[in-house]
Amino acid sequence: MNFLDELNPTQHEAAVHMDGPLLIFAGAGSGKTRVLTYRVAHLIECGVDPYHIIAITFTNKAAREMRERISEITPLGEKVWVSTFHAACTRILRREIETLGFNSGFSIYDTQDSLRLLKECLKEKNLSDTHYPPKYIANLISSQKNELISPEQYEKFTAGDFRAGNIAELYFLYQKKLRESNALDFDDIIFKTVELFSQNEEIRQKYQSRFRYVLVDEYQDTNHAQYELVRLFSGYAQNLCVVGDDDQSIYGWRGADIKNILQFEKDYPGAKIVKLEQNYRSSKMILDAANSVISVNEERADKQLWTENNRGEPLRLYTARDERDEGAFVARVIADGVKKGSRYGDFAVLYRANAQSRGVEDQLVTAGIPYRIFSGVRFYEHMEIKDILAYLKAINNPADEIAHLRIINVPRRGIGTASVDKIKTFAAENEISFSAAIQRSYEIPGLGNKATAVSKFAEYLEDCFYYASDTSVLELMKKILHDTDYMKAIADGTPEGDERVENINELLAKAKAFENESDDTSLAKFLEDVALVADIDNYNEHSDAAALMTLHSAKGLEFDRVFLIGFEEELFPTFRSIDSGKSEDMEEERRLCYVGFTRARKTLYLTHALSRFRFDRIARNRPSRFLADIPSDCIASVNMYGQERTTRPFTPVAPFQNHGLPKELAAIAKPAAEKLVFQKTPARTIPTKAAPPDYVAGDNVREAKLGVGKVISVVPAGADYIVTVQFPTAGRKIFFAEFGGLVNTRTSNENS
Secondary structure (H helix, E strand, C coil), X not given: CCHHHHCCHHHHHHHHCCCCCEEEEECCCCCHHHHHHHXXXXXXXXXXXXXXXXXXXCCHHHHHHHHHHHHHHCHHHHHCEEEEHHHHHHHHHHHHHHHHCCCCCCEEECHHHHHHHHHHHHHHHCCCCCCCCHHHHHHHHHHHHHCCCCHHHHXXXXXXXXXXXXXXXXXXXXXXXXXXXXXXXXXXXXXXXXXXXXXXXXXXXXXXXXXCEEEECCHHHCCHHHHHHHHHHCCCCCCEXXXXXXXXXXXXXXCCCCHHHHCHHHHCCCCEEEEECECCCCCHHHHHHHHHHHCCCCXXXXXXXXXXXXXXXXXXXXXXXXXHXXXXXXXXXXXXXXXXXXCXXXXXXXXXXXXXXXXXXXXXXXXXXXXXXXXXXXXXXXXXXXXXXXXXXXXXXXXXXXXXXXXXXXXXXXXXXHHHHHHHHHHHXXXXXXXXXXXXXXXXXXXXXXXXXXXXXXXXXXXXXXXXXXXXXXXXXXXXHHHHCHHHHHCCCCHHHHHHHHHHHHHHHHHHHHHHHCCCCCHHHHHHHHHHCCHHHHCCCCCCCEEEEEHHHHCCCCEEEEEECCCECEECXXXXXXXXXXXXXXXXXXXXXXXXXXXXXXXXXXXXECCEXXXXXXXXXXXXXXXXXXXXXXXXXXXXXXXXXXXXXXXXXXXXXXXXXXXHHHCCCCCCCCCCCCCCCCCCXXXXXXXXXXXXXXXXXXXXXXEEEEEEEEEEECCEEEEEEEECCCEEEEEEXXXXXXXXXXXXXXXX
8 A cells, every 4th residue: 555545635735745835734643743754755756866855853752753754664764864953953064164163073062061151251251140140141142043143243232231231242252162162052053054054155055955855843943043044955946845833832932933834925935835633642622622722812823623533531620729739639640540551651740830840749759650750950961971971072072171171170180270260361371272271281370289180181181082083982981980980989878879870870871872873973973962862852652650741841742641730820821921911922821731732642630729839938829711711511620539520511610700610719719700801819828837847957858869968948938838958969959848858867867
């Protein structure tokens, strides 16, 4: 059977379109990956050389899946470029970046590297990181790059503004230091590729001639820089196919512009439009609810998902007393579902903000339910992983100052901050790199007997540089760990130390897998793969553990049973979207709700808490306004075990103008109005009742997962106390005294 026969009529129409611009509106669960895959295979079958095809998506997971599917249909599919935006651009820059004044062995800085470099810039400019917070500056520079605004252009915008002028100077200095370190940050990868194509006609035509058929997935998530990159890619023959869904455009906060997909016909006159509206994932109940929520938005293309699937179960709304009860509800339902034959991996808990996971985690741990959190600390952001990667970066790119600064005294070799400052001063005065300066350590004024330690460090990196040219990444890592005795330095006998050792072993395993699976096993390629990987790329749908993640991270995934927790005003939608008064902000929140709903195949649970600890006080928020949009026969109120409270269809009470919610929810609902107007509800503080904990500021306490930390403060908060603890590895964390599970180490030692 011809593979195209597996497609429905609209999918087939999109897959067989050959030349000219094509826009595919692909609703959630409508089979867009299959359409893209079959379109590529059809192009090859019709005689298009796979060398001339490039398919771009946003995640490594999606790119990997697409590459595998194409190769299953045609062996020639292996010759097609299938990658993320950043991977494709990095591949091009490795070949062409020397025309921009960089070396092909450039480093890629992650967020932590960029922040450290910005702190160096602030120090050099003698600017306070209080008045110029590095994270704020980093976000501002990132937004400028996403808009393709250079330091020179940004400086013009800031004329006459003292603070903005200082930020412009920081932007200049930051880019200067990146160039000196032969490094790019994450945003530079696309920015520099656009710059390369815009400034060099020969290179632009070379790639336009090669990429005669361009396919772009998730087009609704593109920002201005990506939009311009796609335009430059497709300039040769305008054979551009973009796939996306404006109803799933949820990244406006990081520069994504929904107008890119809505104005595609204007940008590419004569474009063919195909709408994929048949959903193969969710039940009719879930789709009816999702369609009703998204239909309120005005800035969207006209379309509506439909399905031939069963009608299914109504959405289930649980009203919790607080976040602890909310977490207990999630744990009970999962445990009961597993008893009835489900897998833990069938369940996902989605939330608007990462902080919401805490209440659920506590209850899952208590219930012994396996789970995995996504969008927490990425594996490659752990201290010990960053240390070893910094060694690899310094070896691969000797100009990388940030890598050298990180490891020059790791493990400790007696080279303190004062010595490092002298090296940096010497480098600046002699206009040489940091790595060049450490090779001349005996010439550095004031370094004294530290010059020997610095010289040995420089010699060691040089030795590793030559060793790396004739060995694998795995063997290079083993050498570094052995020579520096790094494992001994991190294995301090604590649970945290054991976890650090486990992480290093996992890094070695990843290096081994890289060697077995990659065609290019060079050190540069390994570092590139590490820099471009995302936490969600490691999601394994076959893993039997409940998944916890933000709504943004869940996009593109699907689960049998989904919990959407914190479904209440000021959480979802957020107080920022409410306070802004901008329709586009609320429309994006509504699109995020639509994305959350359509992750579920069979059952969707919504939870709302009557009270919740937020911003150092107990707050009471009304249920989310999005409940008002859900048809009454598509939702039912349930008890603590997930069982429907009544056989009647759910009919929301005021402010949702009906009567099916439990009485405790109705008691806090706002009276109905002809037109609902939602305003922020002032939080109410509950009087203090709990006895103070058995520890005070300065005491050491143990937490089950984070280990031992020092108490910074204990502050009364309503019926409980807020405890701030500083942990050696995890940093500063905040707990409820009653629920935090913190144990005074002095007391526990006395009792034992």
